[in-house]
Amino acid sequence: MNSRRQQAGFTLMSVLITVVIDGILSAIAIPSYQRYVIKSRRIQAESCLVQYAQYMERFRSAQMRYDQDSSGTANTLPDIDCTTESGLDSYYAFDFAKDSLARRTFTLEADPQGAQTQDDCGTLTLTEAGVEGADEDVDQCW
Helix, strand or coil: CCCCCCCCCCCCCHHHHHHHHHHHHHHHHHHHHHHHHHHHHHHHHHHHHHHHHHHHHHHHHHHCCCCCCCCCEECCCCCHHHCCCCCHHHCCEEECCCCCCCCCEEEEEEEEHHHHHHCCCCCCCCCCCCCEEEECCHHEEE
């Protein structure tokens, strides 16, 4: 009588094939996912820029100018929920573009920080006239 027992399990070749397939799928999926995350943060930053522009219009309605209030105190951007609750303030710095805040005009900017610097669109801008801007093609970035 043959006392050989049949072995159950995986062969080395089947494990290697599985590892190779997993590596190929990861090489495709991870960069695609990262691009999606970067794009979603950019869209969220654009939404925050619009909220900041709305704040600026409310400020102008009350003070009759963008740059300062009636007592002469310079206008600064407040913390708003869209940046703090979502953690977007870790990926974008929101402020006025350099020398852009004046009595009748302003330009808001969202400057990418940390991992978001990989975004080709770079710094996003929005003016009092609603003109959108970016370091790259505006039509692709907004």
